[in-house]
Amino acid sequence: MGIHELGARTRRLMAHEGRWMTSLGLWVARRTDGVGAGDVPVGYARAQAPTAYGLIFVFVVETVGVSFMLAAYPVAHLIMLLLDLYTVCLVTGLHAAAVTRPHVVGPHGLRVRRGAALDLWIPMDKVASARHDLRFPDANRPQDGVLELAVASQTSITVELLQPVIAVSLLGTRTEVHTVRxxxxxxxxxxxAINSFLRINS
Known part of the structure; x- marks a missing residue:
């Protein structure tokens, strides 16, 4: 990996940090990101909520326990406290990003997101069809041209495209996709909602 590529990936990771941190504020304020007038927000975080809250609880308990264990070692105590607090904020922020950055269906297109990590805009004139399609994809067996954004190991909507679009991953990998799940x-x-806007644009 060259210096230029490493720098680009670092900038993308820092931008991701900024997005999930911003999401914490949006979550507290009960606001969403990127939903305009006439748009329909499509939430997807409900299925992962029990896991997210469970992890947050575990990390909070760990933070308190480690603080007591290292109370006699100030330097180690401070380092571990900062790391544990960052972990709690990270897990909370990632869930907050999923809550406050929903998929968005609008008159001009479909915005498909995965929290703060992925944001794919699909113009409505490139959408062929959308259907309810419950699947449990295998992350170890990706399909060419298919973007799968599973939550709690499941997808429930399949969107077929008339023309492929380019999806950009968190680290900048570009993939041409013709189907989004x-x-x-x-x-x-x-x-x-998607089919209603498709009829309007047809």
């Missing part, structure tokens, strides 16, 4: 808390309502 994602999850929604209410997939049938999401599909209805």
């Amino acid at each position: 994602c999850h929604a808390d209410d997939p049938r309502a999401a599909v209805t």
Whole structure:
């Protein structure tokens, strides 16, 4: 990996840090990102909430326990406290990003997201169809041209495209996709919204 590529990846990771930190503030304020007038937000975080809250609870308990264990070692105590607090904020922020950065269906296109890590814009004139399609994809067996954004190991919507689009991963990898599979808390309502805008644009 060259210096230029390493620098680009570092900048992308720092931008990701900024997005999930911003999401914490949006979550507290009960606001969402990127949902305009006339848009339909499509939430997808409900399925992962029990796992996220469970992890947060475990890390909080660990933070308190380690603090007591290292109370007699000030330097080690401070280092571990900072690391543990960062971990709690990170896990909370990642869930907050999923809550505050929903998929968005609008008159001009479909915005598919994975928290603060991925944001894919698909113009509505490139969408062929959308359907409710419950799947449990195998992350170890990706399919060429298929973008799978599973939540709690499941996707519930399949969007077929008339023309491929380019999805950019967190680290900058570019992939051409012709099918997008994602999850929604209410997939049938999401599909209805997409198809409504498809009819308007046809």
